[in-house]
Amino acid sequence: MDGFKHVTGGVTSPPGFKASGVKAHIKYDRKDLAVIVSEVPAAAAAVFTTNRIKAAPVLVSSRHLADGTARAIVVNSGCANACTGQKGMEDALEMARITAGCLKCKPDDIFIASTGVIGQQLPMERLISGIKDAVKNLSRRGGHDAAEAIMTTDKVPKETAVSFELDGKTVTIGGMAKGSGMIHPNMATMLAFLMSDVNIDSQLLRKALKYAADRSFNCVTVDGDTSTNDSLVILANGLAGNRRIESEDEGFQVFRDALTEVCSTLARMIARDGEGATKLVEIRVRNAPSFADARSVAMAVANSSLVKTAIFGEDANWGRIICAVGYSGVEVDPDKIDIFIGDEKVAENGAATGFSEENAKKVLEKDEITILIDLHLGDAEALAWTCDFSYDYVKINADYRT
Amino acid sequence: MDGFKHVTGGVTSPPGFKASGVKAHIKYDRKDLAVIVSEVPAAAAAVFTTNRIKAAPVLVSSRHLADGTARAIVVNSGCANACTGQKGMEDALEMARITAGCLKCKPDDIFIASTGVIGQQLPMERLISGIKDAVKNLSRRGGHDAAEAIMTTDKVPKETAVSFELDGKTVTIGGMAKGSGMIHPNMATMLAFLMSDVNIDSQLLRKALKYAADRSFNCVTVDGDTSTNDSLVILANGLAGNRRIESEDEGFQVFRDALTEVCSTLARMIARDGEGATKLVEIRVRNAPSFADARSVAMAVANSSLVKTAIFGEDANWGRIICAVGYSGVEVDPDKIDIFIGDEKVAENGAATGFSEENAKKVLEKDEITILIDLHLGDAEALAWTCDFSYDYVKINADYRT
Numbered sequence: 001m002d003g004f005k006h007v008t009g010g011v012t013s014p015p016g017f018k019a020s021g022v023k024a025h026i027k028y029d030r031k032d033l034a035v036i037v038s039e040v041p042a043a044a045a046a047v048f049t050t051n052r053i054k055a056a057p058v059l060v061s062s063r064h065l066a067d068g069t070a071r072a073i074v075v076n077s078g079c080a081n082a083c084t085g086q087k088g089m090e091d092a093l094e095m096a097r098i099t100a101g102c103l104k105c106k107p108d109d110i111f112i113a114s115t116g117v118i119g120q121q122l123p124m125e126r127l128i129s130g131i132k133d134a135v136k137n138l139s140r141r142g143g144h145d146a147a148e149a150i151m152t153t154d155k156v157p158k159e160t161a162v163s164f165e166l167d168g169k170t171v172t173i174g175g176m177a178k179g180s181g182m183i184h185p186n187m188a189t190m191l192a193f194l195m196s197d198v199n200i201d202s203q204l205l206r207k208a209l210k211y212a213a214d215r216s217f218n219c220v221t222v223d224g225d226t227s228t229n230d231s232l233v234i235l236a237n238g239l240a241g242n243r244r245i246e247s248e249d250e251g252f253q254v255f256r257d258a259l260t261e262v263c264s265t266l267a268r269m270i271a272r273d274g275e276g277a278t279k280l281v282e283i284r285v286r287n288a289p290s291f292a293d294a295r296s297v298a299m300a301v302a303n304s305s306l307v308k309t310a311i312f313g314e315d316a317n318w319g320r321i322i323c324a325v326g327y328s329g330v331e332v333d334p335d336k337i338d339i340f341i342g343d344e345k346v347a348e349n350g351a352a353t354g355f356s357e358e359n360a361k362k363v364l365e366k367d368e369i370t371i372l373i374d375l376h377l378g379d380a381e382a383l384a385w386t387c388d389f390s391y392d393y394v395k396i397n398a399d400y401r402t
Numbered sequence: 403m404d405g406f407k408h409v410t411g412g413v414t415s416p417p418g419f420k421a422s423g424v425k426a427h428i429k430y431d432r433k434d435l436a437v438i439v440s441e442v443p444a445a446a447a448a449v450f451t452t453n454r455i456k457a458a459p460v461l462v463s464s465r466h467l468a469d470g471t472a473r474a475i476v477v478n479s480g481c482a483n484a485c486t487g488q489k490g491m492e493d494a495l496e497m498a499r500i501t502a503g504c505l506k507c508k509p510d511d512i513f514i515a516s517t518g519v520i521g522q523q524l525p526m527e528r529l530i531s532g533i534k535d536a537v538k539n540l541s542r543r544g545g546h547d548a549a550e551a552i553m554t555t556d557k558v559p560k561e562t563a564v565s566f567e568l569d570g571k572t573v574t575i576g577g578m579a580k581g582s583g584m585i586h587p588n589m590a591t592m593l594a595f596l597m598s599d600v601n602i603d604s605q606l607l608r609k610a611l612k613y614a615a616d617r618s619f620n621c622v623t624v625d626g627d628t629s630t631n632d633s634l635v636i637l638a639n640g641l642a643g644n645r646r647i648e649s650e651d652e653g654f655q656v657f658r659d660a661l662t663e664v665c666s667t668l669a670r671m672i673a674r675d676g677e678g679a680t681k682l683v684e685i686r687v688r689n690a691p692s693f694a695d696a697r698s699v700a701m702a703v704a705n706s707s708l709v710k711t712a713i714f715g716e717d718a719n720w721g722r723i724i725c726a727v728g729y730s731g732v733e734v735d736p737d738k739i740d741i742f743i744g745d746e747k748v749a750e751n752g753a754a755t756g757f758s759e760e761n762a763k764k765v766l767e768k769d770e771i772t773i774l775i776d777l778h779l780g781d782a783e784a785l786a787w788t789c790d791f792s793y794d795y796v797k798i799n800a801d802y803r804t
Binding site for chain 1: 452454456482485486487490519523630707711714715717719720724727728729749751752753791792797800
């Protein structure tokens with residue numbers, strides 16, 4: 001086995017999946033409704049938002065996935081169907097029922113998701129006609145349309161795929177995601193949909209998904225706000241014909257690592273397309289006492305508005321970085337901390353190094369910036385992805401709803 | 403006893419205190435060094451940042467206050483003397499020594515504070531000549547100069563005073579504060595200096611200060627970043643001649659409440675002058691299971707970048723408010739939450755009310771906005787102060803250091 005390789009495409013890259021994206025006129029005058037279908041019943045697993053206020057589609061989908069199987073996914077953008085009371089729950093169930101009717105399967109086999117404004121009811125008439133339209137348009141080449149239809153403030157659609165060999169069979173994993181604001185970890189942030197033709201037990205699918213989420217979507221933050229609608233789901237239809245993965249053997253690990261790669265790729269795309277972002281920022285923490293500590297430090301720095309505005313201003317203000325390390329809650333030793341911006345060591349043993357501002361500026365002018373924090377307290381490491389904080393973040397969010 | 407009344411002035415309002423603010427040219431070409439002196443030894447208490455990375459002046463001042471007394475305070479702006487290693491500690495001790503020398507008292511009686519850029523060394527020559535200059539200029543009318551000298555990105559100096567009767571004697575409390583960015587609670591955020599002529603035991607002074615801080619500075623957030631330098635200190639010189647407060651009697655409570663009023667007034671000034679702020683926002687949470695829960699909810703909403711940008715955009719986007727309530731970590735019941743923006747009930751039982759957007763807009767156009775969140779789960783309440791999140795926050799922080 002040689003690991004995995006990236007291939008072009010998205011959710012319809014694996015055999016047996018069709019998708020479409022259509023204009024349902026829910027809020028935008030552009031594609032805003034997507035359907036993805038597996039030709040055969042598929043093993044399914046998902047992780048959802050940890051926000052205590054969960055949108056109706058999250059509540060419905062978590063019930064529908066209890067049996068570990070699904071056939072199709074329907075997603076709308078423009079309205080989150082969150083904080084919509086009893087009517088919202090009825091609408092979410094109806095959304096699944098209508099889709100199931102069109103596809104001749106059970107409502108329980110439908111995974112639903114919504115994204116957009118909180119507190120507004122779904123325009124059911126337009127939604128239903130959109131679903132019918134989308135089902136009519138399902139195609140093996142519809143993945144890109146689907147990726148476009150789930151965007152809200154996203155500037156670019158986000159899709160990726162990898163393939164790898166298992167038992168002499170080619171297995172593919174394709175995925176798409178959306179997310180630009182209201183993004184914070186502690187869950188599969190935002191919406192992400194992954195399809196694979198791998199043959200796998202649904203419990204192991206869930207285990208692999210959780211593993212991948214913790215190392216990808218849960219490492220992204222744009223603004224520290226955990227949404228009511230975050231959902232990450234994978235369908236695996238088994239058409240690759242590999243020997244069914246039923247234990248945590250080598251095959252499982254190959255799949256899990258490939259899945260983690262798909263999730264990481266999408267997660268980085270989300271950070272890069274953060275609302276108003278001009279730069280992708282990777283925060284690496286090493287030599288921490290534990291993974292949890294490393295993660296807490298990485299996320300504190302990634303969430304700091306002051307760090308993010310300094311990066312927008314291309315200012316090597318490492319004092320803000322070390323300040324965030326200090327309030328992360330982790331018992332760091334201030335006198336042991338080293339900080340690098342790109343290759344430039346800006347702080348050593350918790351104090352300035354007399355680094356070259358010019359070199360640091362060159363690093364900060366780039367599109368992708370890595371900040372490395374060495375705690376010198378153990379051997380655990382973690383990373384977080386974020387973006388810089390620009391005028392446009394404020395602009396986008398000052399008039400998003402209106 | 404009739405409680406307290408506001409009087410004009412600041413740190414030199416109480417008898418026996420002198421102050422000055424001078425140009426030491428540390429970073430800015432304006433007043434940047436303040437000294438405050440009590441003519442007689444004073445009881446003293448302080449609370450400091452919870453950030454694990456503490457600036458040298460914080461470490462020195464907490465040692466100097468261990469005996470519960472102090473004579474003078476010296477503060478510079480423009481350089482935080484944080485993350486400055488052994489040299490930073492030596493400079494901080496020297497700052498106290500020089501001030502003590504000029505005032506003919508012990509270095510242990512000097513409280514020092516610094517605010518500004520992290521990671522740079524103090525320009526000691528300019529600082530020392532500034533201290534000498536400031537001591538020469540000490541005056542009973544120097545409070546305002548001192549309040550100006552501690553500003554960094556603050557747009558306005560912040561000072562206030564109250565007086566009240568105790569045992570037939572007039573007691574005064576005067577205070578000044580600075581803070582505009584890197585402001586987050588879990589401590590006496592930013593720098594605040596309070597002077598009083600009250601006669602009180604230093605343990606009880608500390609108790610009153612902690613009480614007041616929890617209900618004032620610890621309720622303010624501008625950007626969620628807890629600084630390395632936060633310090634709140636009070637000196638009480640006893641010149642009012644009241645019977646010494648030595649137990650938690652009625653006199654203690656009168657003093658404590660007056661102190662809380664001084665702290666609240668300064669805390670609100672800090673929120674209103676938050677970096678880039680155009681509005682002061684008060685978040686009130688009521689009917690929570692506990693004070694800690696009420697506070698967690700209030701702070702989650704106050705810290706939400708999405709809520710703060712919506713308020714800047716004068717958009718009644720209550721979905722973002724309830725979303726923040728949901729991720730606050732408190733076990734709320736989504737179906738019981740009511741939300742008011744000003745007088746307008748925008749959400750009831752966790753769903754939209756069909757409120758008047760026009761009325762909500764009128765509320766949001768004002769300079770001061772109150773958001774009330776009723777959890778209907780208990781009888782505890784708490785509040786938090788914050789500001790809106792504007793283009794200018796980004797502008798200020800993208801080029802603060804350079």
